[in-house]
Amino acid sequence: MVGATExxxxxxxxxxxxxxxxxxxxYLCLVRKLKARRSEKVLxxxxxxLNSHIARSKLGGEEWTLYEQVAVAAMxxxxxxxxxxxxxxxxxxxxxxxRVGRLKGMLLEAKGAWPDAEKIYAQLLVDNPLDQxxxxxxxxxxxxxxxxxxxxxxLNNYLETxxxxxxxxxxxAELYISIQMYKQAAFCYEELILSQPTIPLYxxxxxxxxxxxxxxxxxxxxxxxxxSTINLTGGKNTxxxxxxxxxxxxxxxLTKGRNKDEKDSADLQPLAAEALLKDYKERAxxxxxxxxxxxxxxxxxx
Amino acid sequence: xxVGFIAGVIGGLLFAHAAYATxxxxxxxxxMEEFSGPPTNVVIELLLGLVLCMxxxxxxxxxxxxxxPDSEENRVVSLPSNLDFxxxxxxxxxxPFDPELKLKx
Numbered sequence: 001m002v003g004a005t006e007x008x009x010x011x012x013x014x015x016x017x018x019x020x021x022x023x024x025x026x027y028l029c030l031v032r033k034l035k036a037r038r039s040e041k042v043l044x045x046x047x048x049x050l051n052s053h054i055a056r057s058k059l060g061g062e063e064w065t066l067y068e069q070v071a072v073a074a075m076x077x078x079x080x081x082x083x084x085x086x087x088x089x090x091x092x093x094x095x096x097x098x099r100v101g102r103l104k105g106m107l108l109e110a111k112g113a114w115p116d117a118e119k120i121y122a123q124l125l126v127d128n129p130l131d132q133x134x135x136x137x138x139x140x141x142x143x144x145x146x147x148x149x150x151x152x153x154x155l156n157n158y159l160e161t162x163x164x165x166x167x168x169x170x171x172x173a174e175l176y177i178s179i180q181m182y183k184q185a186a187f188c189y190e191e192l193i194l195s196q197p198t199i200p201l202y203x204x205x206x207x208x209x210x211x212x213x214x215x216x217x218x219x220x221x222x223x224x225x226x227x228s229t230i231n232l233t234g235g236k237n238t239x240x241x242x243x244x245x246x247x248x249x250x251x252x253x254l255t256k257g258r259n260k261d262e263k264d265s266a267d268l269q270p271l272a273a274e275a276l277l278k279d280y281k282e283r284a285x286x287x288x289x290x291x292x293x294x295x296x297x298x299x300x301x302x
Numbered sequence: 303x304x305v306g307f308i309a310g311v312i313g314g315l316l317f318a319h320a321a322y323a324t325x326x327x328x329x330x331x332x333x334m335e336e337f338s339g340p341p342t343n344v345v346i347e348l349l350l351g352l353v354l355c356m357x358x359x360x361x362x363x364x365x366x367x368x369x370x371p372d373s374e375e376n377r378v379v380s381l382p383s384n385l386d387f388x389x390x391x392x393x394x395x396x397x398p399f400d401p402e403l404k405l406k407x
Contacts, residue, residue, distance in 0.1 A: 004377045035382030040399065051406045070405075075390055077399040085405040110390040136386040144389040171387045198371050199378050234372025 001199060002034050010034060017045055024049055025059065032069060039076035046070035047082065064093060071103055075110035083107050098124055102133060114141055132162060139171070148179050166195055173205070182213045200232035204240055211247055216254050223247040227268065235275055244272035249298045273300040310358025316351035320344045 002010075013027040024045040031038055046066055049055045056063055071086035087107060091100045101124050108117035118141060121134050128134075135158050142151035155172045162168065173188035189206035196202065207225035210218045226243035233240065248269040273295050280288045295301045323344050331337055368375050 001378045002380045002382060004374050004379050007379050035385050037383040037385065037388070039394075043399065044403070047403055047405060072385075072388075076388065076394065078390070078395045079399050079403070082403070082405050089405075106390075112391065133386055140387045140389050143387065144391050167382075167384050167386060170381070171384050199381075200371075201378060201381055232371045233377055234370075236372070236377065 002036070006030075006034060010036065014038070014041060017041070025055075028066065028069060032065075037076070039073040042069060042073040043077050043079065043082070046073060050086075064090060068099070068103065072106065075106060078110070080107060080110055083110065098128060098131065102137070105134075105137060109137070109141060109144065114145060117141060130161070132158075132165070136168065143175070148175055151175055152179070164195070166192055169195075170202075173209075177209065182209050185209050186213070198232065200229045200237060200240075203229045203232065204237065204243070207240075207243055207247075211243065211250075214250075216251065219247050219251050219254070223251065223268075230272075238276070238279060241272050241276045241279070245269060245276065245295065245298065245300055248272075249300070269300055277301070306358050306361025309354045310362060313351045313354030313358060316347045316354065320347040320351065323347070 010027075010030050013023060013030060016022070017024050017027045018041070028042060028046060028049075031042055046069060049059070049066060050063075050070060059066060067086045067090050071083045071090070074080070074083035074086065083103075084107065087100065087103050090103065091097070094100055101120060105117045105120040105124070108114075108120065118138070121137060121141075124134055125131065135154075139151050139154045139158065142148075142154055152172065152175050155168060155175065159165070159168055159172065169188050169191050173185045173192070176182070176185035176188065186206065186209045189202055189209060192199075192202045193206060203225045207222040207229065210222035210225065223244060226240045226247060229237055229240035230244070235241070276295070277288065277291065280291050292301065323341065327341050327344070370376065
């Protein structure tokens with residue numbers, strides 16, 4: 001998970017490295033630790049380290065990790081030639097390694113040679129049928145070809161074996177959302193909230209799905225989950241504040257004020273609107289008028 | 303660290319002195335009066351030493367981490383990108399990366 005402090009540190013290191021301030025290796029380590037996808041920067045600074053003999057020899061054994069990182073970044077930037085060079089260096093050093101085999105498969109994927117990539121993965125799976133990353137790559141192949149139904153099926157099979165893998169649950173939820181199967185997506189998010197209840201972004205995503213599904217009960221639940229997101233982020237999540245406003249407006253439209261429970265949460269919506277306005281006043285004063293007009297339209301502020 | 307560390311040292315010295323005073327008092331008991339309770343100066347030293355050592359124990363090792371979920375350190379602002387499911391056929395191919403860059407082998 002990426003905390004606020006860590007993100008600030010990453011951005012600070014990135015500007016520093018971009019302006020030639022050194023600490024490129026620290027930056028690359030942090031990117032790897034936070035699993036951020038900043039391929040272009042990783043490729044540029046990673047190659048710089050790999051090409052300089054002194055910098056590379058300072059890394060010792062970590063050099064090969066960097067080769068792997070740069071190879072993946074190169075594929076992401078569509079520089080398959082660089083990726084190929086990195087993989088060759090790696091396979092010279094570690095002949096017959098599964099990890100290098102995986103990279104070769106990914107390179108074929110990047111080139112769009114799906115059947116060849118699948119062939120490589122199938123070979124690797126013969127030796128090690130429970131390799132999680134390769135099983136996930138098969139999902140990615142189906143996804144890259146646009147065959148989302150197959151990707152969902154693979155991922156469901158995968159999750160039957162590896163139920164505790166929350167990244168996979170998140171991916172499944174996103175796949176379900178992109179094919180508009182919200183009920184199933186909601187189930188995945190429930191699973192995620194159960195396994196990691198302190199991560200506000202799962203609450204937020206779950207609330208979004210519930211809000212999208214609509215209906216009085218779902219909207220009320222969505223409002224509760226938006227509220228719990230606010231609770232967990234200390235009110236610093238703008239999306240959750242908007243969520244409270246919009247879901248309470250939607251509830252009001254559905255019930256037309258004849259709801260008895262409305263009294264409990266009557267304070268919540270003006271409070272959220274107020275917090276939203278305060279946030280905009282601090283961080284984006286030029287957009288304040290827009291937000292005020294919008295909130296006035298839905299009658300949350302006067 | 304300065305103040306906390308000095309408090310810890312003083313606390314340790316107080317304990318040492320209390321131990322020394324206790325041994326001395328025990329020696330005195332053998333030749334003199336009945337035992338009615340520990341001497342006041344030892345008790346005071348022990349209490350003071352306890353407080354000072356506690357202060358040092360809290361102050362010297364460093365700052366405490368926050369346990370609140372919404373503090374700056376703990377607040378989750380983004381999830382890691384799901385790199386295991388990364389796919390490469392995105393629009394990046396339309397803006398090719400600096401062709402000068404090459405891996406020297």
